Amino acid sequence: MRLIPAAAILLSMIMPTTPAVADQGSAALVRTDKGVVKGEILRDHRAFRGIPYAEPPVGELRWKPPRPAKPWAGVRDATAYGGQCAQPAGYGSQASYGEDCLYLNVSTPPRGRKLPVMVWVHGGNNTTGDSASYDLSKLAVQGDVVVVSVNYRLGVLGWLAHPGLEAGERYQAGNYGLLDQQAALRWVRRNITAFGGDPGNVTLFGESAGSADICAQLASPAAAGLFHKAIAQSYSCAYPTRTQSAAEASAVSFAQTVGCTGDAVSCLRALPVKTLVEAFKEPNPYAVAGGDGVLPAQPYEAFAGGRFNRMPVMHGNTLDEMRLFVSDPITAAEYEAYVRRTYGPNADAVLARYPAANYADPRIALATLLTDFGTPLATCGHQDALGLFARAGVPAYGYQFADRTAPPLIDIPGYEEGAAHAAELPYLFPRLFGGELNAEQARLSDAMVGYWTSFARNGRPAAQAPRWPLFRSSGDVLSLAPGPDGIQLADTAARSNCAFWKSLTTSE
Structure with missing residues (x-):
């Protein structure tokens, strides 16, 4: 008997078909807080792809909270997706080892102001997946909403909880993926008005690991005010997430496996991404509940005690x-x-x-x-x-x-x-x-x-x-x-x- 590893979820997806491009006009140009982007005017919606919401988390920024993207001059092309985050090979997908991956995509109806905003967090066991797999157009057009999908750091780069990574920081190591998602939500708060969305009416939704992350964001004081409704699909918000002690022990063991002892953090930051990705075998790299402001308690404990970001919630699974x-x-x-x-x-x-x-x-x-x-x-x-x-x-x-x-x-x-x-x-x-x-x-x-x-x-x-x-x-x-x-x-x-x-x- 064999159970398919959860890390293989959502890796066999086929890229969506793109509708024919109509005449471009000024509606394809949007000014963000970092510069102007040019997307596509499609038959029934606008699409903007590969917009950076944070600096590439490379070099010394590996295993650091995301920093705001740097401004650019001129008009940035936003018609192609950004690179997917580093991940192992899986069903229908090849391995990738890029760390420059903190991009988001926006689809909007042809026109509109102060529309509801939906921000999608993809699944894949927090080790695989890519926002580019999801065609946002039906939700945007039929629902008359602005839809955003985000990439966030995966696997070893997003969820490693080595205690040495916490020195001088005010966050619990191992929650970099959560911090990325929060950075994307802050980008939405600053910029979505320019795309026709209402920053005061944001719904965070996701499936599988994305659902687990939404449960954590509901319980995260650091996410307060960044979204106003939540949809969690196919991962129970009552299920425990990783404890700080267990996550740290696993990370220390991982460092030893890849030969990093002594100054483990410097050693880990110097290793090639491929080495890290291929060696990382943690089965469920989800949020770490510790004593900081990112996730101070288990989500289910926060919900039971009323200490969470209170908002309407939609929650369900499949038969x-x-x-x-x-x-x-x-x-x-x-x-x-x-x-x-x-x-x-x-x-x-x-x-x-x-x-x-x-x-x-x-x-x-x-x-x-x-x-x-x-x-x-x-x-x-x-x-x-x-x-x-x-x-x-x-x-x-x-x-x-x-x-x-x-x-x-x-x-x-x-x-x-x-x-x-x-x-x-x-x-x-x-x-x-x-x-x-x-x-x-x-x-x-x-x-x-x-x-x-x-x-x-x-x-x-x-x-x-x-x-x-x-x-x-x-x-x-x-x-x-x-x-x-x-x-x-x-x-x-x-x-x-x-x-x-x-x-x-x-x-x-």
Whole structure:
């Protein structure tokens, strides 16, 4: 049995198709606080790509908080994407080793002033991914919003938490990716008016690791006032992130692995990027909860205690999240052995609730179990997070994407991927995995774009029918699937046996 490493998420994406360029005019020129950029006037929107929001984090700036980009003279071409951040090879993508990567992209409707702004944080386990993979045009045009996508430092360069990197700094090492995202949000606050956006109405949204980062930004005092609404897709805000002690121990071990002892920081800064990227094996390089102003506490503790950036939140997952990660075929005996090894004295109860015989494939039995409980993507964890937000008194809306015919991120022969992790993304970003949606799926996509952008506009996902209620109990989750009755309220906690799992954890 093998689980696909989470670091491979979102690496098989196909670059979006660019519409034909129309006549250029003055609307293609925008003055930012660092200089003038020239984008493209497309058939139904404007696109600006590869705008630097920070200095390249190279040399002595490696593992430092991002510094503002330097001004430029003349007009800067903004028709090509900036370089992607250094990352290992993965499904459909080659390794890259560039450190000059702190760029963002802006798509806008043809015209408009003080439009809502949506800032996208891509997924990829904080080790892979690239903002250039996402076509922002549908959200911008259909939703009448300004959409921004950002690159941020990944893997070893964005999340290494070596204690030597903290000397003389007022931040917790290991959160450079979070600091990059905050720098991009500050760029938005200073500049988005010139693109037709409202800096006082910014929604931060992201998926997978991007969702985990948004949970951290909600709990980060350093992010206060930088955004006003949050959408977290497919990573529970109730799931613990890295502790300072564990992250630092891992970083010290990594330094020793690459031969950096003594003055480890100078040694690490002198190593080639390729050496660092290929040696970095930390499985979940997420935010570090420490004692500083970036992330002083675990996000779920901040939410439970009411000490977070309070705002409307939309939070959800997919119906079959973990089917993406269960790859190789397994037997029923191997499935049972896994359950017994993992759940010990509770294994019989778990096997009775999830018997392999009830599923077409033992992999689906395992994926269903893991989708329901015990992983960062699990439905019960998302229920817990929605409960935290609701009890804290902020408007919270829960969803579950449930189209089991959605185009898969990875097509596994002989296996039904269902509504797996990342399956909702092509409904927001056209042709993300290649190909087109069918007519019913296209209608679902239209509805989802309406919900997402109306939430960005006024904090209520209410542009479509049926009505999406505030989360107050487990039956208030909106299930999103194609067809005449595909969008409807569902008790996802009951479907995922959350009461059963809670009974096991409270009895231990």
